[in-house]
Amino acid sequence: MSARPHNFNAGPAILPFEVMEEVRESILDTNGSGLSVMEWSHRSPDYDAVRGEVAERLFRLLGLAEGHPFKLLLLQGGASMQFAMVPMNLATAEHPGAYVLTGVWSKKALAEANRLGVGHEAWSGAEANFCKLPGEGEWSVPDHAAFAHITTNNTIFGTQFAGLPQTSAPLVADMSSDILSGPIDMDRVGIVYAGAQKNLGPAGVTVVLIREDLIGRAPKGTPAILDYQTHVKADGLYNTPNTFGVYLMGRVLAWIERLGGLAAMRERNESKARALYGQIDDSGFYRGTADLGDRSIMNVCFRLPSEDLEKKFIADAKAAGMVGLKGHRSVGGCRASIYNAMPPESVSALVAFMHEFEQNNG
Numbered sequence: 001m002s003a004r005p006h007n008f009n010a011g012p013a014i015l016p017f018e019v020m021e022e023v024r025e026s027i028l029d030t031n032g033s034g035l036s037v038m039e040w041s042h043r044s045p046d047y048d049a050v051r052g053e054v055a056e057r058l059f060r061l062l063g064l065a066e067g068h069p070f071k072l073l074l075l076q077g078g079a080s081m082q083f084a085m086v087p088m089n090l091a092t093a094e095h096p097g098a099y100v101l102t103g104v105w106s107k108k109a110l111a112e113a114n115r116l117g118v119g120h121e122a123w124s125g126a127e128a129n130f131c132k133l134p135g136e137g138e139w140s141v142p143d144h145a146a147f148a149h150i151t152t153n154n155t156i157f158g159t160q161f162a163g164l165p166q167t168s169a170p171l172v173a174d175m176s177s178d179i180l181s182g183p184i185d186m187d188r189v190g191i192v193y194a195g196a197q198k199n200l201g202p203a204g205v206t207v208v209l210i211r212e213d214l215i216g217r218a219p220k221g222t223p224a225i226l227d228y229q230t231h232v233k234a235d236g237l238y239n240t241p242n243t244f245g246v247y248l249m250g251r252v253l254a255w256i257e258r259l260g261g262l263a264a265m266r267e268r269n270e271s272k273a274r275a276l277y278g279q280i281d282d283s284g285f286y287r288g289t290a291d292l293g294d295r296s297i298m299n300v301c302f303r304l305p306s307e308d309l310e311k312k313f314i315a316d317a318k319a320a321g322m323v324g325l326k327g328h329r330s331v332g333g334c335r336a337s338i339y340n341a342m343p344p345e346s347v348s349a350l351v352a353f354m355h356e357f358e359q360n361n362g
């Protein structure tokens with residue numbers, strides 16, 4: 001096979017190469033069944049084993065021991081459907097959801113709550129163009145709030161909360177772009193949700209970890225498929241899940257465990273991010289866009305001295321075998337997404353390319 005490009009796409013994104021090889025091997029005959037996982041019934045013992053293994057591995061990685069209060073749902077509809085499900089299930093006009101606005105995705109989450117008349121803005125970074133996050137004590141959750149909502153990693157602006165805040169109301173965390181990038185303090189959350197297509201697997205699976213006391217609160221009239229309780233009662237089989245996506249996610253979780261789990265993942269990610277930010281900071285040519293203390297270890301956003309140079313940078317990088325470096329269409333600039341699966345060698349290749357590009361164009 002010809003060399004694969006270094007894949008810096010923001011999502012769907014790079015998957016661990018050894019997982020892709022493993023899945024290629026099993027695509028016609030999964031787990032010795034003689035059939036592909038894509039051809040199994042979702043109610044078969046074969047699929048039961050696959051989803052059971054996913055739950056077991058995920059709980060183990062998160063340090064959730066026997067008797068923990070979380071249910072795992074493997075849904076569809078993406079994180080965007082959770083923007084709607086969370087307020088539908090948990091908030092009312094008297095007890096709204098309190099949202100910390102740190103970028104495009106949290107704005108969309110609040111917009112869904114506002115459609116229902118159950119949203120409250122707790123903080124907004126819009127004036128600073130979302131280059132920074134609120135410090136401790138800079139935002140508060142009103143006493144009557146049903147939950148506090150944050151986006152832990154802002155994929156588009158390249159900012160990331162260093163840890164989960166302690167909140168008075170249950171914390172709901174959109175972790176779409178940094179789930180499992182390091183350990184997660186599950187004692188601090190009520191709900192974690194994430195689209196799979198960055199750190200967990202292919203697009204089309206949405207992970208929801210929900211604390212038991214937050215299930216069964218949807219008001220009468222909530223469509224069954226949008227009520228968390230429906231999925232819990234049906235043990236994850238209310239409707240046909242993305243069986244292949246869940247299978248692949250299981251392989252990714254096994255890969256994370258082989259690499260040493262979430263602490264090892266954090267170290268690997270921090271080291272990659274350090275290399276890239278180091279290259280940016282050591283030059284007068286590149287400029288990081290996020291505030292120093294709030295920089296993401298998943299999405300490294302930077303600018304060049306002009307938009308013409310940014311275009312050339314992206315084109316030359318592509319010619320050199322590096323794809324996905326264009327910033328989100330809403331903000332421009334450049335962005336290197338370096339999720340869990342991104343090998344350190346690809347980051348080294350990018351750092352070397354950036355150095356050379358600066359020498360030739362700076």
Ligand SMILES: Cc1ncc(COP(=O)(O)O)c(C=O)c1O
Binds near residue numbers: 077
């Ligand atoms: C932080 C965050 N939240 C939500 C979304 C939307 O996810 P989906 O496309 O799965 O609905 C994204 C997509 O990139 C994201 O990065």
